[in-house]
Amino acid sequence: MSQVIRAPxxxxxIQQKMRSVREDMRDDVRELVVSAREMTxxxxxxxxxxxxxxxxxxxxxxxxVPNRSVVVxxxxxxxxxxxxxxxxxxxxxxxPPPKKRGGLLTDLLGMAAAALLQxxxxxxxxxxxxxxxxxxxxxxxxxxxxxx
Numbered sequence: 001m002s003q004v005i006r007a008p009x010x011x012x013x014i015q016q017k018m019r020s021v022r023e024d025m026r027d028d029v030r031e032l033v034v035s036a037r038e039m040t041x042x043x044x045x046x047x048x049x050x051x052x053x054x055x056x057x058x059x060x061x062x063x064x065v066p067n068r069s070v071v072v073x074x075x076x077x078x079x080x081x082x083x084x085x086x087x088x089x090x091x092x093x094x095x096p097p098p099k100k101r102g103g104l105l106t107d108l109l110g111m112a113a114a115a116l117l118q119x120x121x122x123x124x125x126x127x128x129x130x131x132x133x134x135x136x137x138x139x140x141x142x143x144x145x146x147x148x
Contacts, residue, residue, distance in 0.1 A: 038044055046053045074082070082088070
């Protein structure tokens with residue numbers, strides 16, 4: 001019977017130890033969560049290491065921002081020197097000969113043709129408009145071709 005009495009006492013001590021271990025684990029997990037939050041909080045690092053954070057920000061900014069493009073405006077002598085140094089040969093293309101402009105007679109013929117074309121277009125449009133109005137009915141004023 002002594003074995004029966006010991007078993008509940010041992011069970012009690014085991015249960016007590018398990019409760020203690022669970023409480024310790026809860027405390028450890030809480031500390032771990034708090035520590036993880038502190039490690040991921042960037043403001044803590046800025047407060048602890050301000051100069052190091054400023055240097056890191058400058059380095060990141062220097063890497064991220066692109067360099068300015070350099071604009072070179074060479075003068076004529078610099079281009080000639082560069083061409084000589086690199087044995088550059090420049091061949092000038094001959095420009096096409098200028099178109100021969102007609103004389104006074106060509107200009108007069110062009111103006112006469114334009115005037116004839118313009119008067120011809122005017123005549124055709126007036127004939128077409130008369131054709132639309134002359135549909136077999138006399139005009140209101142009684143005279144053909146004249147509208148009131």
